[in-house]
Amino acid sequence: DSELVSLRPENLTSSRYYYYPSCTRVKRCSGCCNTKQLVCEPTANRTILYKVTILEYRPNKKDRFSHRELVPIEEHVRCKCQCRVKAWHCNERQLYNANNCRCECT
Known part of the structure; x- marks a missing residue:
């Protein structure tokens, strides 16, 4: 399936910047x-x-500054049903059982 993904960086807090396009669909x-x-x-x-084209609105100026950037987006190529619980979920007193998708006490 495809999922709608933002092309605007998550850590960007300034509203001075406008990204066009602002989002796209990718396979997930x-x-x-x-x-x-x-x-x-x-x-x-x-x-x-x-x-993407990035427009920067500048207060007290007539013109807007724009430039282009390449924004990297991850797309899923192949999918598989896998264990929800992973080995890293287990603590030091547990062993991971991949056949049953769970951590078991030792």
Whole structure:
């Protein structure tokens, strides 16, 4: 499926900048798996560079400054139902059981 993704940086707090286009659709993993223990996740990604025009509004000036930038966006290429609980969720007293998608006490 495709997902709507913002082309404006998340950490940009200034409202002086306008990005055009402001968003785009990219392929992202989604959907349902057979059990609650599984989640649809990407097994392969690629980075797509989108060309955006950035307008900067300058107070007390007639003209607007604009330039173009390439914005990297991650697109999912392949998807697979995988364990929702990962090995890194386990603490030092647990072992990860990949067949059952869970941490087990040792």
